[in-house]
Amino acid sequence: MVIIALVIAASGVQAARLPADVTVSDVDCREGEIVGMELTVEYLDSEPVVVTPHVWGTRSHVQLSWDPTTIRLEPGTNTVEIEPPRPRGRIKGDYAQVYLTHEQQRATTNWRTESCRS
Amino acid sequence: MSIRDRFAEDFEEFTIEAPDTYAILAGVLTLQVGSEMAYAREPTVIWGIISAYVFASAIVLIAAGVSDVDLTRWGTLLALLAFSSMMVAVTLTYVMIHGAPIKTDALAFVNQAGGTLLEGRSPYTVEMTLGKQWPTPMMMGGEVSRFSYPIGSAFAAAPFVAVVPDGARVAVILSTLILGGVMLWYAPSHLAPLAYGSLLVGNFITWGVNDLTDPLWVAPLAVAIVFWPWSNVGRDSLLGSGVFFGIAMAIKQQAWFCAPFLMLWVAHERGWRTAGRYVVTVAATFILIHAPVIAMAPKAAVTGLLTNLYGPGGTLVHLGVGLSALTLSGALPISKGAHTALMALAAVGGVAGYWYYFDRVRWLAWIAWGPLLFFNYRSLANYFVVLAPIAVMIVIARGERLLADREVAYSAS
Numbered sequence: 001m002v003i004i005a006l007v008i009a010a011s012g013v014q015a016a017r018l019p020a021d022v023t024v025s026d027v028d029c030r031e032g033e034i035v036g037m038e039l040t041v042e043y044l045d046s047e048p049v050v051v052t053p054h055v056w057g058t059r060s061h062v063q064l065s066w067d068p069t070t071i072r073l074e075p076g077t078n079t080v081e082i083e084p085p086r087p088r089g090r091i092k093g094d095y096a097q098v099y100l101t102h103e104q105q106r107a108t109t110n111w112r113t114e115s116c117r118s
Numbered sequence: 119m120s121i122r123d124r125f126a127e128d129f130e131e132f133t134i135e136a137p138d139t140y141a142i143l144a145g146v147l148t149l150q151v152g153s154e155m156a157y158a159r160e161p162t163v164i165w166g167i168i169s170a171y172v173f174a175s176a177i178v179l180i181a182a183g184v185s186d187v188d189l190t191r192w193g194t195l196l197a198l199l200a201f202s203s204m205m206v207a208v209t210l211t212y213v214m215i216h217g218a219p220i221k222t223d224a225l226a227f228v229n230q231a232g233g234t235l236l237e238g239r240s241p242y243t244v245e246m247t248l249g250k251q252w253p254t255p256m257m258m259g260g261e262v263s264r265f266s267y268p269i270g271s272a273f274a275a276a277p278f279v280a281v282v283p284d285g286a287r288v289a290v291i292l293s294t295l296i297l298g299g300v301m302l303w304y305a306p307s308h309l310a311p312l313a314y315g316s317l318l319v320g321n322f323i324t325w326g327v328n329d330l331t332d333p334l335w336v337a338p339l340a341v342a343i344v345f346w347p348w349s350n351v352g353r354d355s356l357l358g359s360g361v362f363f364g365i366a367m368a369i370k371q372q373a374w375f376c377a378p379f380l381m382l383w384v385a386h387e388r389g390w391r392t393a394g395r396y397v398v399t400v401a402a403t404f405i406l407i408h409a410p411v412i413a414m415a416p417k418a419a420v421t422g423l424l425t426n427l428y429g430p431g432g433t434l435v436h437l438g439v440g441l442s443a444l445t446l447s448g449a450l451p452i453s454k455g456a457h458t459a460l461m462a463l464a465a466v467g468g469v470a471g472y473w474y475y476f477d478r479v480r481w482l483a484w485i486a487w488g489p490l491l492f493f494n495y496r497s498l499a500n501y502f503v504v505l506a507p508i509a510v511m512i513v514i515a516r517g518e519r520l521l522a523d524r525e526v527a528y529s530a531s
Contacts, residue, residue, distance in 0.1 A: 001467050005460060012456020016445065052259045054435060062252060063435045069259030088251065097448055101257045104433075104455060108448035 018105035019044040022098060029116040034091035036083040043073040051100040053082045058093030137189035137308035144315035145179030148200055151318050152176060155207055168207045175200035190308045197310035201298050204323050208291060211327045217283055221251040222329040229286035231265050232275030240414035241265040241272055242422035257433040266425035269411050270368030274334050291326030293333035300340050304351040305514045316510040320503030332504050335369035338362045340511045343484055349515035360396050364403025372487040372501060379472050379483030386476050440497030457495035464493050481512050
């Protein structure tokens with residue numbers, strides 16, 4: 001059973017991987033909160049894909065989907081700008097995470113929000 | 119004759135005994151919860167009195183634990199004093215926040231569903247609009263906006279929603295009071311501080327004002343344990359236990375995971391025919407509670423009940439403290455499908471292992487959701503925090519039998 005579980009987990013890891021590297025290249029700050037950000041996404045597959053961005057942080061635990069909720073990634077380098085759907089989604093605190101989802105796949109990046117602390 | 123007198127030889131060997139440890143633990147947990155509540159202080163006389171009461175009860179418990187107070191005699195009273203202090207504090211907190219928007223979608227949906235029932239409509243057919251501070255996001259964007267819990271929670275909230283706008287909070291506070299009352303009523307004196315202390319784990323006792331719903335189903339589950347024929351407290355009634363377990367299932371899906379194991383327990387001890395009757399009792403209770411909403415809109419009711427399992431409305435985001443924490447943290451994302459497969463594997467192995475090792479693991483049936491939901495892609499902390507009071511309820515249910523066994527062993531030696 002342990003071997004079956006490991007096989008399932010390994011296939012789950014593979015199935016969850018979106019072939020993309022996400023970097024937060026710029027943030028828009030207002031009074032110590034992140035109210036927008038620019039992402040650089042290196043998409044490694046040959047077929048375009050539509051993804052949804054989600055963002056959450058140390059003091060904003062809810063993984064709200066940011067706008068636009070559908071982003072088309074082309075093969076290669078993509079630059080996208082996203083913003084929270086409402087003030088509740090603004091990011092405060094020391095750490096934050098952005099992840100892009102396509103069905104069960106995701107590409108994740110964690111970063112320290114040093115540049116946006118008042 | 120007290121337990122201390124009955125087993126005097128053993129007690130001489132120990133300087134700190136289990137009852138003392140339970141009292142110290144309960145006092146420590148009271149300090150922790152009290153400290154957090156201290157941040158919500160108000161310049162009112164009653165808040166000052168409540169603060170003093172809570173901390174005084176903590177000090178008394180700790181002092182009783184480190185001294186020679188006979189907790190086999192005074193444990194229940196001390197636990198009751200402390201429990202009442204916390205419940206008064208929680209009630210006062212509710213009075214202070216009364217009417218404020220409910221923060222979590224879970225309780226907000228229950229509240230709105232209760233109101234919808236009072237209007238004569240099925241909550242499964244309406245858009246849920248409350249609880250926007252802590253919504254449940256979905257993978258493809260947006261947030262959950264449909265009622266996706268069994269209808270029992272809405273029925274529990276409805277009478278209070280008829281009186282106050284945030285009546286669901288009142289329902290949760292009352293459920294907490296009932297749960298604590300049941301535990302302290304049936305706990306022997308030396309276990310009473312542990313019973314009270316288990317309600318403080320994860321601030322469970324404050325969930326009525328922290329907008330979580332779990333006391334609504336944990337209370338009937340504890341009553342089901344009391345009625346369980348293999349429990350050594352309360353009145354043995356498989357029918358009564360089945361009814362209260364059916365109520366718990368009709369309030370929250372977590373209880374569903376206990377069902378196959380409880381059925382196996384009955385089958386193991388009393389045969390498959392009795393197990394079948396038990397299943398019918400539980401199912402009939404569940405269906406009876408859902409009958410009104412099934413009659414109003416059957417398809418919507420079924421969709422709503424099963425949404426959390428297969429998500430016809432869309433996949434929710436990974437969240438939790440179990441295996442899903444690897445995905446949530448970004449350390450090692452695992453697909454939802456793999457989580458579901460792992461949970462199914464754990465369930466199959468669990469059922470097989472439960473039957474094979476029945477004599478050693480049978481009481482695990484009452485906490486079955488814990489190990490299984492650990493593998494789910496949504497494994498919220500509150501799913502596991504509620505293990506504390508149920509685990510202690512199991513200890514209470516088993517406890518007197520253990521002491522009786524020990525007494526027999528001493529008599530024979």
